[in-house]
Each structure stands twice: as C-alpha cells, then as structure tokens.
Amino acid sequence: MKNLFVLSVVFLMVACGPRKDVQINVIPKPAKVETGKGSFLLNEKTVIVAKTDDEKKVSHFLTNALKKFNGLQVTEGDAVNNAIVLTIDGNSGMAAEAYRMVVSKNGVRLTASSPAGLFYGVQSLIQLCGTGKDISIPCMTIEDKPRFAWRGMHLDEARHFQGKEFVKKFIDMLAMHKLNVLHWHLTDDQGWRIEIKRYPKLTSIGAWREDRRGEPWSIDDDQRLPYDTSKPFYGGFYTQDDIREIVAYAAERYITIVPEIEMPGHSRAALVAYPEVSCFGKEKKVPPGGYVGEHWDFSDPYCAGKEETFVFLQNVLDEVISLFPSPYIHIGGDECTKRVWKKCPLCQARIKKEKLKDEFELQSYFIRRIEKYLASKGKRMIGWQEIMEGGMDPSALIMPWRGDDALPVALEAAQKGHQVIMVPSSYLYFNGDWESMELSHIYHYDPIPEGLDSNYHAAIIGLEACIWGENTPSFRDVEYQTMPRMAALAEIGWTPKEKKDWKDFVARVEKIKALYKQMDINYYVPSPRGLPEKTVFTATATVAFDTVPEGLLIRYTTDSSEPSVKSSLYEKPFEISSTTLIKAAAFDRYGQKSKTVVALFEKQSFRKAVSVPHAEKGLRYFIYAGRFRGADLIDKAMPCQTGVTDTLGALVKNGDKDGGIRFEGYVEVPADGIYTFSLASNDGSKLYIGDYLVTDNDGYRSAFSRRGEMILSHGSIALAKGMHPLVVKYFDWGSGEYLKVFIEGPGISRRELKDIIFH
Ligand SMILES: [Zn+2]
Incomplete structure (x- = not known):
C-alpha cells in the first residue's frame, strides 16, 4: 500500500508541467516564478515537517497563520505526502534572505540557507493560502530573494x-x-x-x-x-x-x-x-x-x-x-x-x-x-x-x-x-x-x-x-x-x-x-467623492457621487446615523426635495469602510432683500488689536480704528501685531438665485448674510496649500434680487495676514467681491 502511494505521488509531480497564466498572489512579487499544471490542496491533514530548532521556530508562524486566517489546525510531524517540508540548508549556496519554494500536487518544499530566508518563504506561503478553509495553491516553483538589503x-x-x-x-x-x-x-x-x-x-x-x-x-x-x-x-x-x-x-x-x-x-x-x-x-x-x-x-x-x-x-x-x-x-x-x-x-x-x-x-x-x-x-x-x-x-x-x-x-x-x-x-x-x-x-x-x-x-x-x-x-x-x-x-x-x-x-x-x-488593520479605502459639504437648493436637488473604483460600494444614511454595510446602497443619482443630511462611506469587498463623508442639502426660500436708502459704495470696517482665537471673538473687543473700504482684504496690517477686522454693509445681487461666497484667509474668517452664517473659514489656518494653491471655504445662500446685509469677520495670529472674498451666482462667474458692496 505504501509503495502504491509513493508511485501515485511521483505521477502527480510529473503532471505539474509549465504554465504561465496564473496570478501569484504574493506581495512583494517574487523574483522568479514558474507555474505548473494543477494545484496543491492544503487541508487539515497536511503535515508540516520541520526538524531543527530553527526550522521549528519558523514553522510555528505557518501553523499559527493557518489557524488564524484559514481556521485550519494542522500538525507538525514527519510525512512525505500532503506535506509542507521546511528545510534550512546552509550549504545550498543561496543568498542569506533567499528561498526556494516548490509546490506540487503533493505538497510544498521550502528551502533556504538561513532562518530569515525560510521565514520569507513562509510569508509567501501564508499569502498564497489566503483566507478560508479551501486552500488551493497552484503548482509552481518560486526562486526568490530581495533586491535591497x-x-x-x-x-x-x-x-x-x-x-x-x-x-x-x-x-x-x-x-x-x-x-x-x-x-x-x-x-x-x-x-x-x-x-x-x-x-x-x-x-x-x-x-x-x-x-x-x-x-x-x-x-x-x-x-x-x-x-x-x-x-x-x-x-x-x-x-x-x-x-x-x-x-x-x-x-x-x-x-x-x-x-x-x-x-x-x-x-x-x-x-x-x-x-x-x-x-x-x-x-x-x-x-x-x-x-x-x-x-x-x-x-x-x-x-x-x-x-x-x-x-x-x-x-x-x-x-x-x-x-x-x-x-x-x-x-x-x-x-x-x-x-x-x-x-x-x-x-x-x-x-x-x-x-x-x-x-x-x-x-x-x-x-x-x-x-x-x-x-x-x-x-x-x-x-x-x-x-x-x-x-x-x-x-x-x-x-x-x-x-x-x-x-x-x-x-x-x-x-x-x-x-x-x-x-x-x-x-x-x-x-x-x-x-x-x-x-x-x-x-x-x-x-x-x-x-x-x-x-x-x-x-x-x-x-x-x-x-x-x-x-x-x-x-x-x-x-x-x-x-x-x-x-x-x-x-x-x-x-x-x-x-x-x-x-x-x-x-x-x-x-x-x-x-x-x-488582522484588524484599519487600511485605507477611498471615500466617496463628488458631494460638496453643503448644497443649497430652492426646489429639488440631485445627490450624485463620482464613479467609485471597482470593487467598492457606496452606502449612505439620511438619518444622521453612521453608514454601515446595512445602509442604503447608492446605485444612481437621486433627487431630494427637502433639507437632508447625507452621510456616506465606501465599503470594499471585505466590508472595510472608508472615512465617512457628510453632505448637507439645505432647502431655502429666497431671502427677502432689504431697502437701503442713500446707499454708498464700499463697506465699513472696524479694526481690533489683540490676540483672538476665533473670528467671532473680535465682537467682544473695542475697535481701535474704523473707516470705509471698497476692497475686502487683510488691508489692516496693524504692524506685525495680531488683530482682527469686521466688515459691515450690504451686498447687492442682480437676480433671484443661489449665490456662493468663498473665503480664503490666514488666519480665520466668517461670512454672514443677515444672521445666516454662509461660510465658516474659522481657526488657525493658511490661505494657501504647500503647493501654493489657494484654500477656499465655500458657502451658498438663496437670495432675492436686491440688497442684503453682509458681515465678514477675520482675525490674524502671527505672520501671514491674508483675506480674499469671492462671489459667484446667476450671471456672475466667480470673482472677488467688490463693486456690489455698499454701506
Ligand atoms: Zn550652548
């Protein structure tokens, strides 16, 4: 009976001829792989053969991984069939970190000249086993060693x-x-x-x-x-x-x-x-x-x-x-x-x-x-x-x-x-x-x-x-x-x-x-893209994400709860007609979740214009000296200088000292519509229409990215044609005073906010 078994093994090993079209799931990719026909099926009866202490030290990583990733309890022992044989051979002539792996239908032979090389071979084998109990490793020979020490x-x-x-x-x-x-x-x-x-x-x-x-x-x-x-x-x-x-x-x-x-x-x-x-x-x-x-x-x-x-x-x-x-x-x-x-x-x-x-x-x-x-x-x-x-x-x-x-x-x-x-x-x-x-x-x-x-x-x-x-x-x-x-x-x-x-x-x-x-590693999954943090609309709005990379699904909620694998699946753009908070995340095939994105769709009616008799061009400004940690905190201070300006900017250098500015007046819009205001500032700024905070760019910040691109904070509001009360608050801490305000809306492509400001 024993002889028969050996014969069949020889037959199976011969059946492993060359084949090149199999993807070998190992990272880093091995230096040299030759694939054969057929596969080795690793199961609970597979025996790991490791004889010396060094070989045994390495073999434990394999038995532990098979238990952890595959739920398989394999034993160490001596066997020829259905065996994974680990050998450290100091005379093999292989480089210190190199290993050789031969997979046949009957098992795996892993050889290295050092424990480290054997360990790397085992790491490759663990990856080839993947997860789950059905382990099928394509017949192949790997000759592998690192490019860099x-x-x-x-x-x-x-x-x-x-x-x-x-x-x-x-x-x-x-x-x-x-x-x-x-x-x-x-x-x-x-x-x-x-x-x-x-x-x-x-x-x-x-x-x-x-x-x-x-x-x-x-x-x-x-x-x-x-x-x-x-x-x-x-x-x-x-x-x-x-x-x-x-x-x-x-x-x-x-x-x-x-x-x-x-x-x-x-x-x-x-x-x-x-x-x-x-x-x-x-x-x-x-x-x-x-x-x-x-x-x-x-x-x-x-x-x-x-x-x-x-x-x-x-x-x-x-x-x-x-x-x-x-x-x-x-x-x-x-x-x-x-x-x-x-x-x-x-x-x-x-x-x-x-x-x-x-x-x-x-x-x-x-x-x-x-x-x-x-x-x-x-x-x-x-x-x-x-x-x-x-x-x-x-x-x-x-x-x-x-x-x-x-x-x-x-x-x-x-x-x-x-x-x-x-x-x-x-x-x-x-x-x-x-x-x-x-x-x-x-x-x-x-x-x-x-x-x-x-x-x-x-x-x-x-x-x-x-x-x-x-x-x-x-x-x-x-x-x-x-x-x-x-x-x-x-x-x-x-x-x-x-x-x-x-x-x-x-x-x-x-x-x-x-x-x-x-391994419970919190690896990166790209978040859904395409939704602004906030969208203002007056009748209906469309929720539309950018296309996601293959293998990812977007799931979202509308009740402020965190998205989970059970949340609604986003399949195509959809319409909403009331104020809605969307929370969305992408999930990969293993259920790993991206960072959540939050997007508010706010329904507004056009804010009524106000009548401003004898309006004059420009905004009033108020300068505050002192150290502020937020734009609204300047309200508690007494202005040290006031005047009228036709440009919103960090016009008040105030020497090298820290301070803040409040601009106050009206903005006149040419038609009913949704207007977007944008702020770039160093440090924080906020823009209000009446009591409504349109855009919040508060906190210590830079106006430009390290690549030199302007960092803008946007916000929108539905305004009826005419004058609307406007307040912009700004503070600077340390060097780098900077403030720019932009407007965009019906008939206005994005430009700096000036000319249409009054007091
Ligand atoms: Zn010294």
Missing part, C-alpha cells in the same frame, strides 16, 4: 505614544511584507519614550504633556491659553523591559529595530527634563498639540558648549546600546536650529577653542563626537541628510529625505563614501494625505533611477518609509496612513525592477486586503 519602515511615537501592543502588531505588518528594519523614532520635542535609568526625569517629565490634541502644535508656551493642569497628562513611555520584549518580538520575525535618539535638535522633551544640558534652560514644558498648524517652529538644541551635554548623551546612549542589539544607532541630526548657539557664550567658546568656522561646523563637531563614541562601542551611526553639513566621517549612513527625489543628496553622500538609505519625503513619507500621495505614485518610485552612474548603485543599500506622528493621534490613524502603502514599499524594496507591474500589483493588493482585514 535595507527594507525599512519608520515609526514616530514621540508625537503620539501608541503602546506595546500596537508596536507588535506593526512589526507583524512589516514581517508579512518581508521588511527587515523598524526604525523607531523614540525621542523628539513632543515626548521622550524610552526609560533611561540614570535619568528618570526623561520619562517622569519628558514623556508627558497637556492633552491638547484638538489644537495645533506650538513650541511657544505663551501662545497658549491658561490650562487646567489638574487634568491627567497625556503620553507614555516604554520601560526597559518593554523594549527588550519588543526587540525580541522583532528578532523572531527577522526584523532589526534601529532606535532613533534625536540630537542635537528635536530635543525639547529632554531639555525640559534636564535644563542643565540646554544653553539657557528656557524650556519649561513639553509642547502639546495634535496636528501641524501654521505656528510650529523647531525647538532649540542641546548646548554644544557644555561637556555635561556629551556626558549626558553618552550615558543615555550606553543604556540604548545595551537594549538594542542593532549594529546601527540613529541619532537624527535633522532640522537643528542654530539661533541659540549664536547667543550662547559656551557654544561660542567651543567654536573658538575647536577653531570651527560657524554654527554649522559646531553641529558637525557635535555629531562627529557622538559618532566616535558610538564607534568605540561597536555601533555605526545613521543620520538624516543634515548630518553631512560641515563634514562627516564616511562610516556614517545617510538618509536623504529632502527634495523631489532626494537624489542629489544621495549622490553627494555616495561620492563622499557613505552608504545611503533612500527616504524621499515626496514618495515615502506615509503621513501625507492619501489624495496627495496615492498608491501608484509610491509604487513607481525607484531608489536607483535610470541614468544613475553605476558607480553609485552599490552605495544605495535600500529604502525606508516614514510615518511621522504629528497628525496620527491613534494607532488606527497610523494604520490608515500606512496601509496598503507598505505593500508598495515592500515591492520596491524586494522585487527586481523589471518584474514590477502596477496592474498586477493592484490585483494582488486586493487579495492581501483579506489578510489585513483578518
């Missing part, structure tokens, strides 16, 4: 602390994509997240701040309203035991954690805890906030003149080194402001003593000294591109991040003999909006672009994507920003350039989302 993902927890459980989940996310570095940003202005036993205040003080997630970051304490300090502080940190646990968790998944301890800048939290290592000890509070506003500035750095600073940092690094086996320590080195060094007598004395040219060379002195210290401990230093300013030892690794593709800096670094890890912000800063950095944009990035002198190819050892935490208060936000972008990152870092294929990638991303869903 450094395939990293960064995580910033200084801005918002996410905690141990999430970091482990994040590591799992990296592991399934065959990434091998977690660059952990543990310290910054807004928080210190790692316990340092010698300096307990780093975490007892530096890890906590006021909970002001609803406000923009500010470095300037006196720009804050008084705060109720009895409220619990916001933040957290990792104990050294936590760190060891996380490092071990990552190591089991063949991921190196590279800690980042920022210096000399981005160090406010440390300087608040230990003012003696700053130049003047002015740092009083860990700066609170929850998103990037217009008033953010970088903090002052450690004092480069005091010996104490270096003793402090070396002691900190000693403990960091003892916790992280990584051969690399990242010291940041970016965005170091030099203004306080210019004023500090000790920093200036250091410049003189060391015969340095300026503060840039002082930064270089600082970084070189740390670099030497790390080298004496057997560690290599990594820094952002700024560490090259003023010269740097070539043993340091450089992360170019600025500019369109960061390539000029990468070239400069390579020419100077550095190894380079590409982190261009325009492609690999995953904290950016999905609308401005779509998946295809990221996918088409290449760290070694065509035309790059081949002498420098070897210097570029890999790439990394960053998730900076300023705008991601919760781990759900981190997931949303990161996934499935991480899949694109993985494929850039692993797959041979000529094998990359965007259309094929998109299809595979749809498959891997099934695993994301089971």
